Amino acid sequence: MISYWQGRCPISDISDTELLRASHIKPWKDCETDAERLDVHNGILLSALWDAAFDKGLVTFKDDGTPRFSSRLSAPAMSSLSGHSKRISGLTAGHKENLIWHRDQVFNP
Template structure:
């Protein structure tokens, strides 16, 4: 299987053996059987829908021609962008919170690692590597700096997180977030430095 999309190609190259025969794309990999092909085609499509530049292109098309002179008009554009970002994360994380396994869309939040307002560009705001798809409780804890994540995806509770909240989150038995990219890790380091409220001494 070959892929030309840079993000998809990087994912394929990281997860499958390289094909000894050169292909037309940026990465060509070997798949063991039809089942692997089916899974990989599904994953490839989701990545292509979620990775740059797809969300940015969709956002720019949706807001083309919309006025942005008043605060109310800018909020409309921001809401459209946040919806596109959520769509991207739903594709990227396959509609599942990696911490809880919850798949109910109404209970999932598109969590920015670096907040929307702190991003310098729309490309950064809409980058799936700047987001985690978390259940509402995990999202609230992450946004408040009561939980952070190590580079390997392990959750870190803040000293300010109460035992009751830690129990509700399931911190003690929580597994690391799988499949974090270098882009995720770089932004999680910023979150730990600027948002996280610190570990117990």
């Protein structure tokens, strides 16, 4: 995933490897096969804060890569996330298919 996303979070541009997480769009427990679990199109390289928010359904992404935030976020969290974000470019059809799943199954508006 580091190679695919060129070693940086596509939202925040953070490139410190200690702060990056291979964030699965569809969690391992919900994948039907190992191939699905390891598919590069089932992941986004996110900074730790973005990864935590994404995993907990506090943020998701539209098909064009624009972040969509949950109303459950506190004002400071919303400020931190929205103030340091941009649209993800380079999403493939596979990413978009998995993001539809994420929006339907994980995201809590």
